Amino acid sequence: MATNIAKIACAVAFAAGVAAPVAAYSKSATVTAIEERGTLLCSGHNGSYFGFVEVNDKNEWKGLDIDMCRALTTAILGDPEKAQIVPLSWAQRFPALQSGDVDVIIKATGWTMGRDTEVGLQFSLPYFFGGTQFMAHGDLGITEAKELDGGTICVEAGTTIERLAGNYLKTIGVEHTMVSYEKASELRAAYLANRCDAFAAWGPFLAVLRATELEKPDAHIILSDQLSNEPIAAAMRQGDEEFVDMVNWMIAALLIAEEEGVTSANVEEMTENPPNPKIARLLGVDPGMGERLGIRDTWAREMIAAVGNFGEIYNRNLGEGSPYKLERGLNNLWSHGGVLYAPILD
Amino acid sequence: MAIASDYSGAPDWFGQLANTFKRRAFRSPSDTLTSVFIFGLMLYMAWLLLDWAILSAVWRAEDVGQCAEAGGACWSVIAARHRLILFGLYPFDLHWRSTLACVAIIVTVVLSCLPHFWSTSKLVTLWIVGFGTYVLLMDGTLLGQPQVTTDQWGGLALTLFMFSSVVLLGMPMGLLLALARRSNLPVVRGAASLLIDFIRSLPLLTTLFAAAVVIPLLLPDWLNGDKIWRVIIGFALFFACYQAEVFRGGFQAIPKGQFEAGKALGLTAFQILSRIIMPQVFRHALPSTINMVVVTFKETAIVIIIGFFDVLASANAAFGTVEWAPYYIEVYAFVGAIYWIFIFSLSQYGEYLKRRMSVAKR
Numbered sequence: 078m079a080t081n082i083a084k085i086a087c088a089v090a091f092a093a094g095v096a097a098p099v100a101a102y103s104k105s106a107t108v109t110a111i112e113e114r115g116t117l118l119c120s121g122h123n124g125s126y127f128g129f130v131e132v133n134d135k136n137e138w139k140g141l142d143i144d145m146c147r148a149l150t151t152a153i154l155g156d157p158e159k160a161q162i163v164p165l166s167w168a169q170r171f172p173a174l175q176s177g178d179v180d181v182i183i184k185a186t187g188w189t190m191g192r193d194t195e196v197g198l199q200f201s202l203p204y205f206f207g208g209t210q211f212m213a214h215g216d217l218g219i220t221e222a223k224e225l226d227g228g229t230i231c232v233e234a235g236t237t238i239e240r241l242a243g244n245y246l247k248t249i250g251v252e253h254t255m256v257s258y259e260k261a262s263e264l265r266a267a268y269l270a271n272r273c274d275a276f277a278a279w280g281p282f283l284a285v286l287r288a289t290e291l292e293k294p295d296a297h298i299i300l301s302d303q304l305s306n307e308p309i310a311a312a313m314r315q316g317d318e319e320f321v322d323m324v325n326w327m328i329a330a331l332l333i334a335e336e337e338g339v340t341s342a343n344v345e346e347m348t349e350n351p352p353n354p355k356i357a358r359l360l361g362v363d364p365g366m367g368e369r370l371g372i373r374d375t376w377a378r379e380m381i382a383a384v385g386n387f388g389e390i391y392n393r394n395l396g397e398g399s400p401y402k403l404e405r406g407l408n409n410l411w412s413h414g415g416v417l418y419a420p421i422l423d
Numbered sequence: 424m425a426i427a428s429d430y431s432g433a434p435d436w437f438g439q440l441a442n443t444f445k446r447r448a449f450r451s452p453s454d455t456l457t458s459v460f461i462f463g464l465m466l467y468m469a470w471l472l473l474d475w476a477i478l479s480a481v482w483r484a485e486d487v488g489q490c491a492e493a494g495g496a497c498w499s500v501i502a503a504r505h506r507l508i509l510f511g512l513y514p515f516d517l518h519w520r521s522t523l524a525c526v527a528i529i530v531t532v533v534l535s536c537l538p539h540f541w542s543t544s545k546l547v548t549l550w551i552v553g554f555g556t557y558v559l560l561m562d563g564t565l566l567g568q569p570q571v572t573t574d575q576w577g578g579l580a581l582t583l584f585m586f587s588s589v590v591l592l593g594m595p596m597g598l599l600l601a602l603a604r605r606s607n608l609p610v611v612r613g614a615a616s617l618l619i620d621f622i623r624s625l626p627l628l629t630t631l632f633a634a635a636v637v638i639p640l641l642l643p644d645w646l647n648g649d650k651i652w653r654v655i656i657g658f659a660l661f662f663a664c665y666q667a668e669v670f671r672g673g674f675q676a677i678p679k680g681q682f683e684a685g686k687a688l689g690l691t692a693f694q695i696l697s698r699i700i701m702p703q704v705f706r707h708a709l710p711s712t713i714n715m716v717v718v719t720f721k722e723t724a725i726v727i728i729i730g731f732f733d734v735l736a737s738a739n740a741a742f743g744t745v746e747w748a749p750y751y752i753e754v755y756a757f758v759g760a761i762y763w764i765f766i767f768s769l770s771q772y773g774e775y776l777k778r779r780m781s782v783a784k785r
Contacts, residue, residue, distance in 0.1 A: 123727050123736045125743020132740040135515045136507050163574050164512070165730040169636060173730070176639040178650070288745045400745035 104371030105319030107180055111153050119146035120170055120184040121162035127285040128395045129185045138162045141394040142183045144384050145204060145311070149181065151380040152327045153372060171196050174314055181324060182312040197315045201324040203308035206407040206416060209238050211300040212283045213275035222251060222302040228274035229254045231267050242277040245304045277304070284395070284403040303407050323370050329419040330377040333359055334386035336410055336419065341385040348378055355422060487746065500750040501757050504741040508758065511577015511732035520568065521580045524560040527553055528583045536772055550591055557584060573651040577732030579761060585655060586723050590716055592659035597666030604667065605674060622664040628725060630661050635729040654726060662719055669711045673704035706780045713773035717766050734758060
């Protein structure tokens, strides 16, 4: 019964939101289609992709990408439960987007020129950066690659990582011995047998390895250096700029909320008593946030209440609050030493 | 000498076995040595397996903490995640529906295997009722239950449904194609040959990918239907083209004289086909048909590529979180056991059919 009432309340709130004046700004065709359908079709995975797309014990999706999708769903439809996750393989994701099986791909997808041009996609602001990193034995007591001086570094043979790690260490003036292995399993075994002090691989992969495969996760530390980078962004069909705006401002609102200290816990309090005009605008106390995208002014408030700001999403799925304990590193706000930043909210 | 003493009593089963054993394995010292070594090794491996799978295993989901020390299998992962493996992303609270739907499919398939149901009217009724029940239960809308869309169907429930739909749709399609290929009308014959050879020249994956992804780009929206139906039809077409060739082999084994004899007796073409030819075709085609069916059951796992959460995909998801990632062997063993049970039952049923049909030969 309670859920029914909630549903009705939600529908009323939703109807009120739609009925609000949307006059001068053109509204995204995709958003209109999503509203008519009542669900947002998001990309899932045919299995699990650690930290980004997983399935919990209750057969429900979870992960960073799933939370981003729920955030977008809440922004457009006011209810994270209206996200419909369509399981897709890696190969299938772009055709599925083109054929309309999904509205948006949020699936650890790197922004490349080929995808942007030939495949005919539009990319949002990057919301994640994944690159090559080092993992070292914890008892060395180091946190940065600079301190690896005189150490032995293991890498997978013949990969770009081998060259990348060599170049990087040479650039920062660290004397080292490079040992390369043919297979990832040999590499791991060598590292565990203390044949090398550190090894280099894709950051999220290292984090997963540390959390799942090694016996004592805390005995290993992922160094803060980022050797390379791949911007991970949401991908959309070409030809609906307003939808790109929508997704961009969804990501921007999550970042601004973190910047301004708005969390899922204090969002109601902040709405009642906004500490500054930017927050008042963000939370829909002052108009403009929704009107210009053709949706409700309160969308960002509802979104933050439902999934939290970007920092909360990150910590829950990859960071301190998750078993992976992945450092924020580059994935922090620019003001905290990362590269994530939002466009200006005026 | 020892053998002679055995004849004193009644020849017992154990004695005979021991004798065979002695004769085959312990004839000479070198044989004995080899045998002792091999049997010792086998016993040791059996012991290792037993110890891993049962004696040192951890069984309850709450005990997962002990898994690292126990050294045996960590069946906790199955205890905690079996509902994911069996039903994929189907909503947790509605699992009673997917369980009943699975039962409906299994009962339908088992019943259609019984000779009592082998008449067109009975089979068609059975299939409509069986599959209707499955779809009603899984979807739920018409039962006044919350709707569960097909993208949330998954696990064993989806694998069984896809497999049985593909075989039940593909079998009559295959028969029709085989008949069309033998037709006297050049157009029908040519079209059937072209279709069969075209589909058989494509990998299954291409056919499924086209059904799932390419067709919606070409067809208007109202013709598209749900992805799952497109894939089942594509898969059934693939199955039918192979099965048509199996039936063709059966047709070719029948001497031409039987057709002529039928005509000479004044039987119609349909009577000749249904009373004389088809029963023999089925018998000739049976071993290859069983083979096709078994292969199809295993091939359903390929739908993982086009984003279906079949039993193997949900198994991957089952060990795809941090706490369960180390126990993938247990998950694969569990899924392997599921496949084994179904495929072993299928092949045993095939043996039964062969025995039954060989009555006609005696």
